[in-house]
Amino acid sequence: MNTNQLREDAFQIFQAGLDAVNPAQAVKRHLQVHKNSLSVSHHHYPLSRYQNIYLIGAGKASAAMAQPLEEALGSLLASGFINVKYRHSLPLKRVQVKEAGHPLPDEAGIKGTREIVDLLKKSGEKDLVIFLISGGGSALLTLPVEGISLDDLQQVTQTLLRCGASIHEINAVRKHISQVKGGHLARLAYPSTLISLILSDVIGDDLDTIASGPTVPDKSTFRDCLQILDKYGIRDQIPSSVLLHLEKGLQKGIKESPKKGNPAFTRTQNVIVGSNRLAVEEARKKSELLGYNSLILSAFVEGETREIAKMHAAVAKEIRRSGNPLSPPACVISGGETTVTVKGEGFGGRNQEFVLSSAIEIKGWKNVVVLSAGTDGTDGPTDAAGAFADGETVQRGLDLGLDPYPYLKQNDSYNFFKPLEDLIITGPTYTNVMDLHLVMVGAKD
Numbered sequence: 001m002n003t004n005q006l007r008e009d010a011f012q013i014f015q016a017g018l019d020a021v022n023p024a025q026a027v028k029r030h031l032q033v034h035k036n037s038l039s040v041s042h043h044h045y046p047l048s049r050y051q052n053i054y055l056i057g058a059g060k061a062s063a064a065m066a067q068p069l070e071e072a073l074g075s076l077l078a079s080g081f082i083n084v085k086y087r088h089s090l091p092l093k094r095v096q097v098k099e100a101g102h103p104l105p106d107e108a109g110i111k112g113t114r115e116i117v118d119l120l121k122k123s124g125e126k127d128l129v130i131f132l133i134s135g136g137g138s139a140l141l142t143l144p145v146e147g148i149s150l151d152d153l154q155q156v157t158q159t160l161l162r163c164g165a166s167i168h169e170i171n172a173v174r175k176h177i178s179q180v181k182g183g184h185l186a187r188l189a190y191p192s193t194l195i196s197l198i199l200s201d202v203i204g205d206d207l208d209t210i211a212s213g214p215t216v217p218d219k220s221t222f223r224d225c226l227q228i229l230d231k232y233g234i235r236d237q238i239p240s241s242v243l244l245h246l247e248k249g250l251q252k253g254i255k256e257s258p259k260k261g262n263p264a265f266t267r268t269q270n271v272i273v274g275s276n277r278l279a280v281e282e283a284r285k286k287s288e289l290l291g292y293n294s295l296i297l298s299a300f301v302e303g304e305t306r307e308i309a310k311m312h313a314a315v316a317k318e319i320r321r322s323g324n325p326l327s328p329p330a331c332v333i334s335g336g337e338t339t340v341t342v343k344g345e346g347f348g349g350r351n352q353e354f355v356l357s358s359a360i361e362i363k364g365w366k367n368v369v370v371l372s373a374g375t376d377g378t379d380g381p382t383d384a385a386g387a388f389a390d391g392e393t394v395q396r397g398l399d400l401g402l403d404p405y406p407y408l409k410q411n412d413s414y415n416f417f418k419p420l421e422d423l424i425i426t427g428p429t430y431t432n433v434m435d436l437h438l439v440m441v442g443a444k445d
Contacts, residue, residue, distance in 0.1 A: 001329050001442035003390045006369040009290050010388070010438050011424070013331065016286035017279035018375055018426075021433045023061040023134065023199055024068045026274035030197065033072040038128075040195055041271045047076060050128040050193070055080030055095050056116045058141035059134030059211060060376050061199050063090040063097055064430035065273075066132060070094055081119055082132065083112040083140040088428050103161065104154050105142035113143040113180060117188060125191040135201030135376055135432025137211025138171055143179045145245060152239040153177065163232040164341035166302065167202060171212040172220035173228060175257055176249060177242055178212065183258035183265070185214035190264035200275040201376075201432045203300050203336050207270055215268055218257035222249030276335040276433040279375060283436060287331035292440075294331045301336030301437065305350045306357040306408070308338050309372075312439050313361030316368045319441045328367075332439040340380075346412020349380025351435055352387045352423070356413040359389035359397075360404055366391055367442030373424045376432035382414050384423040386435070396420055 031040050038045040047053070053076055055069055062082045070077060070093055080095035085102040098112030123129055144153045156177070160170045175182030186194055196215040198207070207216045225246050229235045235243065248254050258264060277299045287294040297315070301308060312334070319330050326332070340350045348356075351372040358370040373379070373386025394404050400419055407416040417423045 001367065003367055003369060003392070006367060006440040006442050007388055007390070009292070010369055010371040010440050012290065013283050013286045013438055014371060014373055014436055017283035017436050018429060018431070020282035021199070021274040021279045021375060021431050023064040023274065023431050026199060027065050027068045027197060030271055030273045031069070031072065040269060043269055045128065045193070049126070051126045052078040052123065053128045053130070054078055054119055054123060055082070055130050055132070056119060057082035057132030059132065059137040059199070060085045060088050060102070060432045061134035061430050062132040063088060063092065065134065065197060065199065066092055066095050069130065079119070081112065081115045083109055083116070085136050085140065088430060090430070100140050102136045102139040104157055105139045105150065107150060109140050109142045110150060113141055116141070117143065117180065120185070120188045123189065123192040127192045129189050129192045129194045131185070131194060131196045131215060133196055133211045133214070134199035138174055138181070141180055141211060141214060144177055145179055148177050148241050148245060152241050155239055156242050159234050159237045162342045163234050164304065164339050165228065165232055166339060167337060168206070168209050169228045171209050173225045174212045175218055175220060176222055176225050177245060181212035181214050182218035182220070183213060183216060183262065186216070186264040186268050187258050187262065190267060192267070194268040196268065196270045198270060198272045199431065199433065200272050201337070201434050203302055203434070205272050205275050216270055217260040217262065217265060221256060222246050226250060274431070274433060279433050279436060280333055280335040283333050283438070287333065292329050292331040293326040294333065295326050297332050297334040299335040301334045301338065303338060305338040305340050305353045309354045309357035310361055312370065312437060313358045316362060316370070316439045316441055317365060320365060320368060328441045329443045330441045334437045335434060337434040340411065342411050344410030344412060346407065346410035347382060347415055348411055348413035349374070349382055349384070351379040352382070352384060352413035352417060353408070353411065354437065355387040355389045356404060356408050356416055359393040360408070362389065362391050363394040364391055369440040371424070371438040371440070372435060374435050375429060377426040377429040383425060384414060385426045386424045387413070387417045388422045388424065393420065393422065
């Protein structure tokens with residue numbers, strides 16, 4: 001089993017994981033319309049009870065999630081509005097689609113969110129609102145509180161992304177400077193009946209973190225937000241308007257985000273229709289069909305990308321040297337979302353940096369392949385989902401005058417892998433359940 005075969009199989013395994021979280025199929029598995037009744041994960045909603053049915057959403061997959069709902073509801077659907085990332089729009093008949101910025105929010109996202117809020121404000125107790133949430137929702141469902149500008153919001157987001165804060169920490173801050181995140185959207189929808197269909201892009205499928213929890217009680221507080229800024233030493237990088245708002249909230253001058261017990265949540269059903277766990281499980285099944293001994297290492301992988309990559313490379317070496325924890329041919333699968341503390345001025349993303357760090361660690365190791373890629377088809381600000389590496393990657397780079405160490409130091413993984421033709425480019429996948437990491441070890445010669 002040579003390196004080329006391992007690479008080919010790795011991509012097939014990644015694709016199987018991707019197929020498992022197809023957003024349209026995910027919605028169909030959890031929602032059916034039959035005899036004028038809507039069933040959502042064992043909850044039944046007689047459609048004759050509602051005067052209007054509205055469909056709203058935000059996220060990279062929300063247009064793809066909306067298509068089967070339009071088909072199922074037909075003329076029962078009054079109207080709707082969703083925000084998607086640029087190039088992630090799909091044709092819809094009754095729902096308007098607004099393309100907007102991600103990972104940094106932009107003016108288009110604010111305009112689209114205002115349309116969603118206006119729709120909710122006209123809904124009432126006899127209406128049903130279906131809300132589609134997927135990865136990217138935090139940036140795409142964006143409406144800052146009064147006094148905080150788009151520039152301020154962008155600066156906060158960029159600072160949090162660059163300092164290495166976890167998605168839970170980033171979203172805690174986002175929720176406390178937003179009119180729609182952290183349970184506020186459920187508050188705006190109340191007293192309508194609200195159903196949220198969620199494609200999770202968060203480790204552990206924590207509902208109050210996915211898309212910054214617009215339809216669930218918020219566990220975080222203003223105090224937590226200020227502690228996060230202090231943890232990373234970034235208070236002096238945060239706009240004064242944001243600091244003033246958070247400090248005022250700490251002093252009880254601003255009402256906290258909706259918490260458990262708020263009446264809005266009594267009329268809300270939240271359903272996770274797809275997650276990284278599902279993608280990881282299907283990847284494992286595919287690897288076994290291809291003849292590999294397989295192991296799911298974890299679907300809770302997080303932390304600094306380079307360090308997590310070193311650990312995965314160490315597992316590959318152990319398999320090759322001792323046959324533990326699996327004998328080759330082996331496929332070790334993990335999922336989650338790592339972080340990159342950006343110190344250089346290069347171009348790349350967490351998956352490409354994961355693979356570049358792995359490439360250095362497995363240099364010279366025969367028949368070992370590492371793949372890491374984002375299920376949304378986008379890694380950082382690049383057009384790549386991720387990359388491949390094997391034991392010869394570093395040498396092939398050196399042969400082209402590409403020393404991997406400076407590229408890693410400058411966070412410039414994209415420009416290392418592009419000349420090697422080792423980038424994984426899928427284009428928009430219209431889904432997002434974080435990342436998949438694969439370690440492939442071929443049988444000994």
